[in-house]
Amino acid sequence: MCTPNSGGGPVNSGQVESITSGVWISVTVHSGTDHSGKWSIAPTPRLYIEGSVNSSNIGGSSWYVLNRSKKKDVVIDFLNKIYASGVEFYETILTNQGAVGSYLPAGGSVAYQQEDSYFVGQKIYADFANWIGDIPKVNYGIYTYEVDDDIATQIPSIVQGMSIEKAL
Numbered sequence: 001m002c003t004p005n006s007g008g009g010p011v012n013s014g015q016v017e018s019i020t021s022g023v024w025i026s027v028t029v030h031s032g033t034d035h036s037g038k039w040s041i042a043p044t045p046r047l048y049i050e051g052s053v054n055s056s057n058i059g060g061s062s063w064y065v066l067n068r069s070k071k072k073d074v075v076i077d078f079l080n081k082i083y084a085s086g087v088e089f090y091e092t093i094l095t096n097q098g099a100v101g102s103y104l105p106a107g108g109s110v111a112y113q114q115e116d117s118y119f120v121g122q123k124i125y126a127d128f129a130n131w132i133g134d135i136p137k138v139n140y141g142i143y144t145y146e147v148d149d150d151i152a153t154q155i156p157s158i159v160q161g162m163s164i165e166k167a168l
Contacts, residue, residue, distance in 0.1 A: 023100045023128045030118050041124045055134040102132050
């Protein structure tokens, strides 16, 4: 994967025309100096089946508190105060680190409404925040990452002409 420190590699050399990825890839795309105004953000493509949407998520951060914790109430209170009591934290991490949280009220804040000239003046963080709200609840199961790895290993064969049915 390309990183901002590597100059974006293929992403910013003109070798990549499209990326299907999470919001974090915008930092890599943004690191290219000569592509300003040539990129825009679009919703995730979707399957044409009932209930599908143009939003998805896999990964991210989760917070867990052990039920047997001796300070369970203190930990829950702390997590609620930091992550669920207002938008200031989310504005700060967006402004300072380019991190977009999934706390839905943050999407209406000033930081999320800024236009980004690199992305043709698009309010990319407002768009991402709107799409976050559309993500359906899905239980991927305990083997999600194993399946993800298995599929990734088949992509080169599919690109070279193997049928999807055979790859699966």
